[in-house]
Amino acid sequence: MEGMYFYLFFWSVWLVATFFMKKTAVRTKLAVFALFMISSASLTVEVGSIHVALSFFVLFFFSCYTAVERRPCHPLLMALSASGLAFAYTAFRLLALFDPVWIWFDGQWMLAWWLALVSCLFHRGLVDRLLCLALGGCQGEAVYAAAIHRMGPDYVLGSFSFLDVTAISASCLLAWEMIRFLSLQLEEKRSVGGTRQP
Template sequence: MEGLYFYWWAWVIWIYATFLQKKTNERTRLAAAMLLLICGSIYKIKIGSFSITYSFLFLFLFSLAAVRRQMSGLLLLSSLAVAFFSASVRLLAIADPIVVWADERWLLAIGTTMLVLFIERKPTMRILATVIGSCQGDIVYAVAVHDVFSSLIGSLFFFDALALTGALLFGWSVLEHLPQYIDEKQLKRNKPL
């Protein structure tokens, strides 16, 4: 079922932001963004001969606005690498479906995660490179297959792969910060009274 991973993670993030985070403006923006992504995922707009979901437009434009001040060559490189990777995996799945031996969403998520982890160091830059690159890759894929069949830009398949990638990046970030957290707990426990 397409959209399962996306809806599940979007609701988890919304519940966390709404009920578990401290009351700040960041929390409100995150909760509103998640609701906009969930609501806009089923509505589409036609631009030329392409159909694009509102969620895709919101996510792509928001990420581009977020990086306009801190755009670097490394972020450009990593987002282009993610775009080429995601478009090539999806095109390969059409040309030779035997090569895709597992669920295509998981292959995209694992490959994109490894690619971004190799290139970017900061977690926020990893997320931005993933979102921008995945959006660009979906656009490239839709343009490449446009003459053969129509493809919705920002489909639930796209959001599933993006949600899985985000979950894998979050898990990696937790693993990166786990030793520091354990050291802090150990120092507090051994602190003299």
């Protein structure tokens, strides 16, 4: 079922932000963003001759706002990395369309892992990786939709397929960060335990 990963991810984000995070402005923005994404996912608007999901605009503009607010001194780095990820996204989608023999298991998962890997290559911090993923994914989806518009005029920009890939990729990044954090905690406990005197 298309949209399952998307709804699961964003409902989880909303629950964590609402009930487990400290009461800060970041928590409020994250919870509102998750609710906007969920409520606008099934709504579409027509821009010219292209159908666009409202959640696509929510994701893109929220990511732009966060990137500018978070890194006012390095917008060029984020723009370049997002463009690189957009190229990776578009190349994979076009390869899957014209030469599907390379897609040897579920294409959504392969694309999600590919995007997570590329965002990890560009940035070290989790938030920067997620921003790069969102901005690059949105740009890549727009380029892909423009490329296939004549062949598939009914294609919806920011469809549930795109949202599922983004959700899976973001989940991979969060899982990797959690594994990394736990391994650092274990290493720290080992080093502290090893320095204790008998």
